[in-house]
Amino acid sequence: MSAYHAAARSLPPIGCNGRGAQASSLSQPVSLTEAPIEAQFRLVREAGAFDYFDRLPGAAELPAYQRCMAETGLPVRTASWFYALGRDDALLPQKLKLAAEVGAKTHNIMLYWHDSEGRPISNAQVVDFYLRAWDLGLAHGVEPALEYHVNMWSEDPRRIAPVAEAVRKRGIPFWLTLDYSHAIFKIGNAQELAICGLLGDAGAVLDPFAPGNFVDQWLQMGIVRWLQVRSVAPNGPRNIWSVQDPTNAVAAVPEHSIFPYRAGQPGRGILYPFTEPAPGQWHSPWQAGATAMTREVVRKVLTHHHTHADSPLRWITTEMINLPDYAHNARFSLIEQNAAIARFVRESWEALGRPPG
Structure with missing residues (x-):
């Protein structure tokens, strides 16, 4: 068996997104103001559930990251950034170089639906951006x-397959970072389904238990390189503890948005506690069954990886993060929620037994 296939037969390393490294509590809610990077690394290490730290440093932070990696034994293997066409074209080579310098092997790209002028970008533009990222990253040993x-651009998930096929027709692998929380939270929510054009029966394909769902499609295509796991609930509650403030720019909320963000409105409901919060730690009722779809996606991806020697899956990260659409102002331990997901991933893999073959 080749080294590539041998790697595919084991559980990929599990990382924790640095935005989730907060020891939050009833007295210290999840904050947009983050702990120093040294504290983030320490919390991820002390959780005892992770193999690496997931985050892209700023150029000035690189020495601190390198020192923290040496002190904690946690490497950085994956790193992410946001890009708008027409504004951030020159940023891409800088971020890819920085990803390589910190030790990341895959750079996760979040490419906004709109360009810098507010125009929706086409599939062809997404393909061109990916191919450019591939060529630039190859020089540094970092894949996009x-x-x-x-x-x-992918908020309408129907766009992913044609973009992937267009890239592959050029003889280049297409790699997808699968964060299916962005599908599950829309299920049963008419406003969210309308945004991505999947109202009515068309939305059934979002359900990971349904025949022909997107998770199965993308696994069969062999494009899932990185699994990000965030617990969400179908039609989950919006984050009423965090209201929109247009004067305070936050990551993942672009200048031009497909969602009608309005001042004073709560954040979108793209997070649901994975384990039951104690009284006062969460703004809404909690039910264990609401996490079933999140768990099913993990099982599907791991089962596919377990049974396919050519599985391209290389990274898993937990993504319970601090932003307004997610856990901002929650009163549970954010790092412990991430650790609970990591433990569930490991237990799910162990339950599959020895890989066949």
Whole structure:
């Protein structure tokens, strides 16, 4: 068996997104103001559930990252950034070089639905951006992956397969970062389904339990390089503890958005506690069954990886993060929610037994 196939037969390393490294609590809610990077690395290490740290440093932060990696034994293997066509074209080579310098092997690209002038970008433009990222990244040993994500070109998930096929026709692998929380939270939510054009019966394909769902489609295409796991609930509650403030720019909310963000409105409901919060830690009722779809996606991806020697899956990260559409102002431990997901991933893999063959 080749080294490539041998790697595909084991559980990929599990990382924690740095935005989730907060020891939040009833007295110290999840904050947009983050702990120093040294504290983030320490929390991820002390959780005892992770193999690496997932984040792209700023250029000035690189020495601190390198020191933290040496001190904690946690490498950086994956790193992400946001891009708008027509505004951030020159940023791409800089971020790819920085990803290589910190040790990342895959750079997750979140490419906004709109360009810098507010015009929706075409599939052809997405393909061109990916191919450019591939060529630039190859020089540094860093591969690109495009993420399935709200506010990005892929918020309509039907666009992913044709973009992937167009890239592959050029003889280049297409890698997808699968964060299926961006599908699950829309299920049963008419406003969210309308945004991505999947109202009515068309929305059934979002359900990971339904025949022909997108998770199965993308796994069969062999494009899932990176699994990001965030617990969400179908038609989950919006984050009423975090209201929109247009004067305070936050990551993942672009200048031009497909979602009608309005001042004073709560964040979107793209996070649901994975384990039951204690009284006062969460703004809404919690039901264990609401996490079933999140768990099913993990099982599907791991089962496919377990049974396919040519599986391209290389990275898994937990994504319970601090932003307004997610966990901002929650009163549970954010790092512990991430660790609970990581433990579930490991337990799910162990339950599959020894890989066949």
